[in-house]
Amino acid sequence: MLLENDLTVLHDDATVDETVVETGFIADYVPLDNSTVLMLGILELLHAEHEQGRSCVSLAVICKRLGIRMSTLQRLMTALSEQALVELSTQKERLVAALTQSGEEVSLALQTT
Known part of the structure; x- marks a missing residue:
């Protein structure tokens, strides 16, 4: 909220x-609307993975953990990347996501609230 x-x-x-x-x-x-909640969940998941030493997470793993369809995740990732919070790339023919510096700052701020 x-x-x-x-x-x-x-x-x-x-x-x-x-x-x-x-x-x-x-x-x-x-x-908050559902899309906002999901975007915050993505940031939280990426932050937790980063804390565990994994800087990139495949989109398939994110879909599975959050229980959402790939098309939904891609739409949300587009919004997050337009805001420079998440960076998308390809590794070994897989789409992966990583927090940018700004995304890391936002996710840290969310952890303290």
Whole structure:
């Protein structure tokens, strides 16, 4: 869940998931959509693997561990790589993912919250 401090500035009254939100006030939390939760899960998984000494993880392994389809993972990886949080490459004819420096910083920040 995101806290009020994690949100960008709301102008006047805004609508978040069909709930009217007054400026500077969030009713406790704003629910995250499924894609966001999955992207955070990917970052967490890559961080855990990095901590174990494995800098790259195959996309097939990520799919299996998170229980998602490859097409879903590829869409999420595109979003993460566009934000320079994850780097995709090919190793031994397999697609693999690794955290970038920015991705590592974000995943470390997530571990402390």
